Amino acid sequence: MDKKVLRERMRKKQQQLRRRKMMKLGGYILAVILVVVFIVKGVILPIAKGISGKDADKPVQVEADADKTAEAGDTGEETAENTEKKEEGEAVRMPLATVSHITKASDMTAGWHEDENGKWYQNYDRTYYAGGMQEIDGKTYSFDDNGYIQTGWVSDGFDDLYFNDDGSYNPDKHKPRLALTFDDGPGQYTDQLLDCLEENNAHATFFMQGINVGEWESTVQRMLDIGCELGNHSWNHPEVTLQGLSDDQVIEQIQKTDAALEKACGQKSTVARAPYGAAGDREFQLAQKPFFMWSLDTLDWKTMSTEATVDAVMNGDLTDGSIILMHDIHEPSVQAALQIIPQLVEKGYKLMTVSELAEAKDVELQYASYADFWDSSLAKGLVPGYNGPLLESDSSEENSDEGSDISDGSEEGYSDSGEDYSDGSEEDYSDGSEEDYSDGGEDYSDGSEE
Secondary structure, three states: OOOHHHHHHOOOOOOOOHHHHHHHOOOOOOOHHHHHHHHHHHHHHHHHHHHHHHOOOOOOOOOOOOOOOOOOOOOOOOOHOOOOOOOOOOOOEEEHHHHHHHHHOOOOOOOOEEEOOOEEEEOOOEEEOOEEEEEEOOOOEEOOOOOOOOOOEEEEOOOOOOOOOOOOOOOOOOOEEEEEEEEEEOOOHHHHHHHHHOOOOOOOOOEEOHHHHHHHHHHHHHHOOOEEEEEEEEOOOOOOHHHHOOOOHHHHHHHHHHHHHHHHHHOOOEEEOHHOOOOHHHHHHHHOOEOOOOEEEEEEHOOOHHHHOOOOOOOOOOOEEEEEEEEOOOOOHHHHHHHHHHHHHHOOEEOOOOOHHHHHHEEOOOOOOEEEOHHHHHHOOOOEEEOOOOOOOOOOOEEEOOEEEEEOOOOOOOOOHHHOEOOOOOOOOOOOOOOOOOOOOOEOOOOOOO
């Protein structure tokens, strides 16, 4: 073989060997680099960040358990986009080192801390709770958006919760609770009333006449949307009362109204109020609904005076558990409500639907009549379906907002026993098939006994 050819082959062989050695060496170098990066990012940087309190890298999102870290943005500032709550009202954990307002950020001790801005809690992973409630050591606390505990009254959606001076939740303390009820609508003034309720985080029950529903379907839908309750006040408020109708006629009055409500908003009424308050066990069973009377009659239909109606409520018996009767078809009544609602809220009352009030009082509603949920009535066994603890007959509720006691001052207990009630409406209504009605200012008793 030619020596020149042989030398060329040997040269190419040597080049191949050199390339293989370089590739192997490059692989070793890459492996070393990867190991170094892993050690730096996985071990050295977390340790350095824990010691210095600085964001060496983007933190990782955390859950509520202590072995994870909170997610923050690349700039070290927590935003709504990178903060997610597992449940509504639940606090989130945020990286301590990114919060400049906490003056003791360098303190590595887990537990409660306090600075000039208030009291806050540091976890073992150097996160803190913010923007909701969290259970710590068997107690529930509410933290503001900056991570400090809140005390006193704190709103959680519709609910108002009380937190003691140490920040712990007190489930036994509540605002005095009232049920606002409005009859005979909906009408042209009802939407103004709904505006006021929504602005004040308040609910009410609307006992509606079915004959009026079709014209105000969007108003009925809005009642539902803002948390109010749909009540049935018969189809056209028969002047002879439900007690003067046959079984079939009573059922028709209730079912026609429910059909109108369902067409308007997809839901039937949950509760009922008889025209003039006149109903007994027969009507309860035929309607298959709880019926509601009232403990405070504003007589707004009679006075047609905004000032008199405001006075009737604000200087009336506002015992915890009271049910207030008004009418949303009269402009003076609605104008009065626009004053009454914010005034009651400011004074510390919680305005609820009748069903919410029943639930708050541990009452499971029956096909029966209810006029109030006073503790005195509960204690005397006058409220059907009460499942709560035994109460003393002279028990009182604490007005948690002002620290004073509220007692109903009632000796007779259940409000519909033997008293006269007027329905409240003086306007005429007609469905085209029956005579128009007017109460003529007469009083009607409900005719029922508990």
